[in-house]
Amino acid sequence: MIAKRSFDALIVGGGGAGLRAALQLASKAHKVAVLSKVFPTRSHTVSAQGGITAALGNVSEDSWHWHMYDTVKGSDYLGDQDAIEFMCRNAASVVYELEHMGLPFSRLPNGKIYQRPFGGQSKHYGGDQAVRTCAAADRTGHAMLQTLYQRNIAARTQFFDEFFALDLVRDAEGYVLGVVALEIETGQPWLLEARATLLATGGAGRVFRHSTNALINTGDGLGMVLRAGLPLEDMEFWQFHPTGIPEVGCLMTEGCRGEGGYLVNREGERFMTRYAPHALDLASRDVVSRAIAQEIQAGRGCGERGDHVLLKLDHLGEETIRKRLPGIRELAIRFAGVDPVVAPIPVTPTVHYMMGGIPTNLHGQVVTPMRYGPEEAVPGLYAVGECACVSVHGANRLGGNSLLDLLVFGRAAGERMLEYLRDNPYPRPMPKSGPEPALARLARWDRTDGGERIAAIRADMQRILQTHCGVYRRDDLLREGIEKLTAVELRMTRAALEDHSRVFNTARIEALELENLLAIARATLVSALARTESRGAHAREDFPRRDDDHWLRHTLYFREGDTLDYKPVRLKPLTVEPFQPKERRY
Numbered sequence: 001m002i003a004k005r006s007f008d009a010l011i012v013g014g015g016g017a018g019l020r021a022a023l024q025l026a027s028k029a030h031k032v033a034v035l036s037k038v039f040p041t042r043s044h045t046v047s048a049q050g051g052i053t054a055a056l057g058n059v060s061e062d063s064w065h066w067h068m069y070d071t072v073k074g075s076d077y078l079g080d081q082d083a084i085e086f087m088c089r090n091a092a093s094v095v096y097e098l099e100h101m102g103l104p105f106s107r108l109p110n111g112k113i114y115q116r117p118f119g120g121q122s123k124h125y126g127g128d129q130a131v132r133t134c135a136a137a138d139r140t141g142h143a144m145l146q147t148l149y150q151r152n153i154a155a156r157t158q159f160f161d162e163f164f165a166l167d168l169v170r171d172a173e174g175y176v177l178g179v180v181a182l183e184i185e186t187g188q189p190w191l192l193e194a195r196a197t198l199l200a201t202g203g204a205g206r207v208f209r210h211s212t213n214a215l216i217n218t219g220d221g222l223g224m225v226l227r228a229g230l231p232l233e234d235m236e237f238w239q240f241h242p243t244g245i246p247e248v249g250c251l252m253t254e255g256c257r258g259e260g261g262y263l264v265n266r267e268g269e270r271f272m273t274r275y276a277p278h279a280l281d282l283a284s285r286d287v288v289s290r291a292i293a294q295e296i297q298a299g300r301g302c303g304e305r306g307d308h309v310l311l312k313l314d315h316l317g318e319e320t321i322r323k324r325l326p327g328i329r330e331l332a333i334r335f336a337g338v339d340p341v342v343a344p345i346p347v348t349p350t351v352h353y354m355m356g357g358i359p360t361n362l363h364g365q366v367v368t369p370m371r372y373g374p375e376e377a378v379p380g381l382y383a384v385g386e387c388a389c390v391s392v393h394g395a396n397r398l399g400g401n402s403l404l405d406l407l408v409f410g411r412a413a414g415e416r417m418l419e420y421l422r423d424n425p426y427p428r429p430m431p432k433s434g435p436e437p438a439l440a441r442l443a444r445w446d447r448t449d450g451g452e453r454i455a456a457i458r459a460d461m462q463r464i465l466q467t468h469c470g471v472y473r474r475d476d477l478l479r480e481g482i483e484k485l486t487a488v489e490l491r492m493t494r495a496a497l498e499d500h501s502r503v504f505n506t507a508r509i510e511a512l513e514l515e516n517l518l519a520i521a522r523a524t525l526v527s528a529l530a531r532t533e534s535r536g537a538h539a540r541e542d543f544p545r546r547d548d549d550h551w552l553r554h555t556l557y558f559r560e561g562d563t564l565d566y567k568p569v570r571l572k573p574l575t576v577e578p579f580q581p582k583e584r585r586y
Contacts, residue, residue: 005033010033010197012179015043017200018036019410021200036163049253050255053404059131064089066123066124067091068579069126071088079393079395082573086362094404102147118133119285119288121133133400162184164512167179168228180438196421199225200384205352207465208351208462212249218516218517220513227519235555235557240537242291243257250331257282263281263310265295276291279586286396286539290539292348293471308348310346311344354387356389358387360409365378369565382416391554394569454514457514458510473528482525492514492515526557
């Protein structure tokens with residue numbers, strides 16, 4: 001028997017993006033529910049360390065125009081310039097909003113919000129290093145999540161903690177009417193109806209073997225969208241963060257280099273002088289990641305296996321590390337066995353961020369491109385945060401822009417949802433068959449006939465993505481990866497859970513998560529094979545140059561038939577002159 005509840009608005013995901021949108025709605029006295037598969041303050045936003053990028057000018061002169069230029073350039077010109085302008089122009093206001101909500105930013109001696117240098121940020125359109133990223137020590141995401149959660153509690157947002165969203169519910173006219181979800185503790189299915197539904201389910205970094213992402217980052221919103229017949233955008237673009245702890249994947253924030261840390265190879269050489277002579281260790285993340293990969297390939301890696309380089313912080317002194325990077329010191333000691341006050345930290349490129357996702361406009365509305373006509377919004381459906389593709393990050397995201405993205409577009413989506421609720425004051429009828437596909441998907445994992453175990457299938461999928469779609473890619477590797485993934489998908493059809501008397505519902509959740517990950521893995525490999533150029537985080541050894549004549553466009557992946565479509569990059573900003581594509585130099 002399915003349980004039912006009805007709301008004005010339903011937010012799927014309790015991270016920063018979802019909480020910011022929920023607050024916008026709940027503060028206007030709407031009945032708002034937030035569904036999260038973990039307690040909201042354990043959402044992955046809590047792991048964001050470095051800060052929120054905004055041109056406040058607290059340390060040196062700054063301008064949102066310069067921030068916009070850096071973001072367009074960082075995206076390798078694949079970012080949509082109207083959305084980028086919208087984000088950068090609104091950056092200061094969302095930071096000040098958080099300050100007024102009580103977020104405990106670190107402070108400069110004059111009392112203003114502390115800002116630190118971050119990679120890819122400049123003054124005067126590519127000039128000197130900018131100091132632009134607003135930080136609360138190295139725990140900015142943690143502070144943000146706690147602040148927004150407390151504000152939502154005060155606004156009477158209702159939370160469904162430890163609920164897993166299964167699928168969207170749509171009617172015959174294509175309106176989204178809510179979701180079917182599973183209460184993890186009891187196994188009870190729920191139909192949560194809403195006039196407006198927002199997906200803020202985060203990224204899917206767990207599709208790779210080595211990732212900075214939490215175990216919960218399994219792309220659940222993306223899987224729901226694909227099963228609803230909607231496309232995903234730019235799934236070939238996955239950012240490898242330059243400084244993850246080897247094997248563990250734990251992130252050593254870019255703020256380490258912003259505070260004056262730097263990378264060295266086994267010879268003690270600051271090798272970034274060869275790859276980015278101007279920006280050095282604060283070049284764009286894709287540039288630094290490829291530089292580290294090349295150092296390792298050239299035999300200049302560190303350790304017994306030569307599989308990493310070193311991040312030096314010891315020259316900063318204990319006081320600076322204690323004040324500005326306390327969490328990093330704790331993580332390095334715990335997971336790398338190194339105290340950065342006295343020794344360098346081993347680091348290697350690690351999957352960190354998904355630039356692609358659910359196609360949206362700059363109001364957070366999910367849009368489905370018509371094959372032979374204009375782009376249309378899916379009525380009642382919105383997406384924000386890492387699961388969405390606006391696209392402000394294009395082929396490569398700049399550090400500090402992820403928290404900014406979720407704040408700006410979380411607020412914007414909340415505003416557009418308010419308009420939608422005003423224009424659609426009554427819920428649409430729920431079709432009797434609405435929940436059936438989700439319930440059938442759930443029932444599939446009642447089987448206990450001794451099939452192959454989920455953990456083994458997941459591990460093989462992750463190895464395929466890590467090996468065949470890593471920092472460097474090429475045609476034969478990608479094709480082989482697709483063949484291997486097809487075999488893994490076949491194994492999934494024969495998989496089964498253990499006897500339910502011996503397991504909790506978490507086993508069923510892992511199976512449902514893997515279904516989402518497998519769909520995302522296929523979207524990634526197929527999209528990466530099709531893009532025959534190198535742009536941003538997508539580096540093809542067999543096509544080493546960027547090809548603006550043929551590939552200045554977004555990829556759209558449809559699950560049905562593994563088909564691809566394309567749409568042009570929006571090069572026209574809202575109010576300023578466009579930044580024309582040119583070679584990126586750091």
